[in-house]
Amino acid sequence: MDWLYEHKLPIGDYAKWVVDWLTNNGALFFDTLSIAIEKQIDNVLWLLQAPPPVVFVAIVSLLAFIVRRSIRFTIFVALSLLLIINLGYWQETTQTLALILSATFVCMLIGVPTGIFCAHHPRFYAWVQPLLDLMQTIPTFVYLIPTLILFGLGVVPGLISTVVFALPASIRLTQLGIASTPKQLLEAGEAFGATYWQRLWKIELPYARPNIMAGLTQTIMLSLSMVVISALVGADGLGVPTLRALNTVNIAKGFEVGISIVLIAIILDRFFRRPQRKSGQ
Template identity: 65%
Template sequence: MDWLRANKIPIGSYGEAAIDWLIDNFLWLFDTISNILSTIIAGLLYVLATPSPLIVIAAFALVAFALRRSILAALTTAAGLLLIVNLGYWTETTQTLSLVLAATFVCMVIGIPLGILAARREWIYNIMRPVLDLMQTIPTFVYLIPALILFGLGTVPGLVATVIFALPSSIRLTRLGIVSTPRQLVEAGDAFGATPVQRLFAVEIPYALPQIMAGLTQTIMLSLSMVVIAALVGAPGLGVPVLRALNTVDISRGLEAGLAIVILAIILDRFFRIDEEGRK
């Protein structure tokens, strides 16, 4: 055992050298990615934070009614957001919402094509599977450190960490929906002379839509679970008061900020949830 401990494999040193090499050779790329992500978040935040809270709340209530065809859904959405305003966390809520929406957008843009590719080629999924397992099981702080080094302090490293944590859900559930398409439907598409692309968009994706939407809601929930982690690297939002409450053992502030996160999670889940008939 002494010999084994004395001949330590320098994995940490190798990782540090890899990060230094990335900084030396691809800093321009990380700066470009950081600028793009910052622009997306800033645009979303402008749309959410510039109008009066009442206007934004009314818009959310209308969207809830349009998606769920339920007055109760619209009223509960408005009531939840009004409670957030009453608690004094509206600004933090818009910041968190912009971060979650940006992370979800990135996850779905990357995850859906990768999920389709994994469904098409089993050997590709066999390669991706251990990587996806690693992305979800490795402690968040492990990849938060290189994200902080590569992208600097602020919202972007929090967004990157959120994407790494939430991305596997969209990939796996998209693949599951595609591979679950009944063979009879696929054969019917082939019988009508559909090309693989036509079959994908006309048969497989419509059938897989409930699974894809489930991946979307899971991505949103996982993104919301990362708001406190993102606050540790300077990302604004509801994670900041939660972190401050934790540091000062402020039960009142922690309960209120946590309630705001729960309300936001429930509203977003109701927006994108698929019902039993496969419709919103």
């Protein structure tokens, strides 16, 4: 069995060669992409930080009532955000929200069309499935290293790592929703002369909407779970005080930051989750 150890496959060397080649030949592309991503996140952050915190809380609470039509949820949103302000983590919370919203937007922008294409081309989806499994199971630090080398410290490698980790959820659930559209509905659309795009927009997408919304909420939750990882590569947000509390064994700070992250997770989940229908409706 010694030959098995003596003849090591140069997989790591090939990966290093690819990253080095990209670094040497794609510097202009990666610099341009980095600037564009930072610009997008800065714009989102400006929208979140432009109004005074109390005004922002009032706006979000009003949106919560409009979306969910629930006084209890509206009060919960207002009290949660006010508690975060009281604890002193409002700026970090808006930075985290900017990263989550940007990553979710990119994931849905790529994931929904890709999921539709996969549903219509099962052979292509069979080839894509192992890649999606790899994206969700490979340790985050493995692809954090090349993104850090290509984009440097900052929010950009954090965003890209978040997108890589959260993207499979939107692809899988969109594919599932489109593929599960009853054949009777599609045949009825064809019988009435519906084109491909008419079947997609008027039959498949409405039927797959619950799955797509589930993909949206999962993407948001997966993106939120990456806040600490993003802080390791220089991204601002709630991950920074989390790491500081961990390094200094500061139980009080760690608990406060943890409460803030949990509240944001609950708000985002309830905000975008599809309301359940009562039995008999």
